[in-house]
Amino acid sequence: MVTLTDIRSCCGCTACQAVCPREAISLVPDALGFKYPKVDMDRCTDCGLCEKVCAFVRPLPELQLPVAKAARNKDEQSLMRSRSGAVFPVLAEHILTDGGAVYGAVMDEKFRVLHKRAVTLEEADLFRGSKYTQSDMGNVYKAVLDDLKKGITVLFSGTPCQVHGLSSYIPSILREKLILADVVCHGVPSPYVWRDYILYQERLRKGKVVEANFRDKNEYGWKEHRETYRVGDKLYTDMSYTYLFYKHIMLRPSCTICPYADIKRVSDITLGDFWGWQNAVPGFNDDDKGVSLVLLNTEKGRHLFSKCESQLFTRDVQLSDCLQPNLQHPTKPHHDTDAFTRDFTEKGLTYVMKRYGDKGWRYMVYSTYMNIKRTVKKWLKR
Ligand SMILES: Cc1cc2nc3c(=O)[nH]c(=O)nc-3n(C[C@H](O)[C@H](O)[C@H](O)COP(=O)(O)OP(=O)(O)OC[C@H]3O[C@@H](n4cnc5c(N)ncnc54)[C@H](O)[C@@H]3O)c2cc1C
Numbered sequence: 001m002v003t004l005t006d007i008r009s010c011c012g013c014t015a016c017q018a019v020c021p022r023e024a025i026s027l028v029p030d031a032l033g034f035k036y037p038k039v040d041m042d043r044c045t046d047c048g049l050c051e052k053v054c055a056f057v058r059p060l061p062e063l064q065l066p067v068a069k070a071a072r073n074k075d076e077q078s079l080m081r082s083r084s085g086a087v088f089p090v091l092a093e094h095i096l097t098d099g100g101a102v103y104g105a106v107m108d109e110k111f112r113v114l115h116k117r118a119v120t121l122e123e124a125d126l127f128r129g130s131k132y133t134q135s136d137m138g139n140v141y142k143a144v145l146d147d148l149k150k151g152i153t154v155l156f157s158g159t160p161c162q163v164h165g166l167s168s169y170i171p172s173i174l175r176e177k178l179i180l181a182d183v184v185c186h187g188v189p190s191p192y193v194w195r196d197y198i199l200y201q202e203r204l205r206k207g208k209v210v211e212a213n214f215r216d217k218n219e220y221g222w223k224e225h226r227e228t229y230r231v232g233d234k235l236y237t238d239m240s241y242t243y244l245f246y247k248h249i250m251l252r253p254s255c256t257i258c259p260y261a262d263i264k265r266v267s268d269i270t271l272g273d274f275w276g277w278q279n280a281v282p283g284f285n286d287d288d289k290g291v292s293l294v295l296l297n298t299e300k301g302r303h304l305f306s307k308c309e310s311q312l313f314t315r316d317v318q319l320s321d322c323l324q325p326n327l328q329h330p331t332k333p334h335h336d337t338d339a340f341t342r343d344f345t346e347k348g349l350t351y352v353m354k355r356y357g358d359k360g361w362r363y364m365v366y367s368t369y370m371n372i373k374r375t376v377k378k379w380l381k382r
Pocket of ligand 1: 081082083085086087088089103104106127132133134135157158159183184188189272275292326
């Protein structure tokens with residue numbers, strides 16, 4: 001039976017819950033909203049299936065080095081509605097046109113991030129954009145299994161741990177029609193911090209948030225990282241959630257020991273932002289509208305990409321030109337992570353934004369010090 005001695009050993013993929021024949025496992029949120037399995041001892045027969053399916057703690061299978069590409073959607077409207085180079089919508093369109101099903105992360109009307117199934121282009125459109133919080137998987141693993149049993153081709157997108165959990169859960173005999181697309185992943189931030197942050201924005205702006213964008217490319221360009229919130233017909237920007245994200249203080253603990261933060265991937269195709277494109281493909285993204293890094297990890301991934309290439313601008317690149325940090329090692333946690341979690345639980349979001357974020361005197365002092373340091377450095381260089 002699944003037992004957690006170290007919470008870092010659970011990525012919350014839900015494979016254990018999905019595989020349990022007695023429905024003895026539920027996923028229960030902790031103080032930050034990260035879900036962990038809880039076993040109902042009255043139902044559990046200790047059959048061991050949940051341990052067998054847990055992929056996160058086991059050594060990775062033998063993996064190949066990928067073929068790397070820079071890519072961008074030829075349709076500019078589509079490009080601007082996605083996070084990077086809008087490669088994922090092209091893959092999704094191909095699968096849907098062929099009668100398949102696509103799975104990905106959406107933000108619902110309450111700004112909760114969850115995984116859904118799509119069989120139309122309109123449904124798949126909601127997968128666009130990176131939602132920087134852990135997506136709630138609900139029962140999608142079982143839905144994928146049902147699709148595959150019916151012979152439907154499935155394109156499943158998610159973080160590397162979500163795709164690896166899924167492939168571990170799906171019996172190998174049914175995996176032929178399953179295509180796995182993962183994202184290069186920095187780590188997933190807390191769902192409850194995100195939930196409370198929306199409420200904070202509503203108090204601050206004195207109105208209901210009707211649209212939220214974790215990273216608004218249309219307003220600020222691809223390389224900037226600025227959040228935007230629409231309240232009524234006004235668009236506001238802020239940086240506080242982003243600041244805590246990049247401080248690595250509200251990530252799921254398992255992200256800090258992530259075995260998938262490597263150039264060899266567990267999916268068929270990996271999508272990311274192409275940081276360092278200037279050296280690898282000069283001129284490709286001069287307009288700052290976005291460029292994807294695509295890693296083709298398996299024959300299945302290469303085949304799907306080749307079918308979609310006519311809708312994309314693509315260039316071959318060397319692996320050595322695209323080795324961003326999360327393709328080499330997991331994100332290192334901030335040393336105040338435990339204190340942040342305790343304070344968020346006991347004192348709430350406003351307190352932690354002042355104590356650890358960019359809203360209090362500590363940040364003011366720090367940023368003033370950094371500005372002075374930068375000015376002195378510039379002055380000395382003259
Ligand atoms: C939490 C997170 C961290 C990331 N960190 C990095 C990074 O460090 N470096 C980097 O290069 N790229 C990172 N990415 C990937 C990048 O931001 C883009 O998602 C990716 O390049 C796809 O862009 P696109 O334009 O092709 O697709 P889009 O059309 O923008 O589609 C977005 C895709 O991401 C999936 N997705 C969105 N949010 C989530 C979520 N919360 N959980 C699981 N899947 C989700 C959707 O299902 C869809 O497949 C991260 C993405 C996420 C969600």
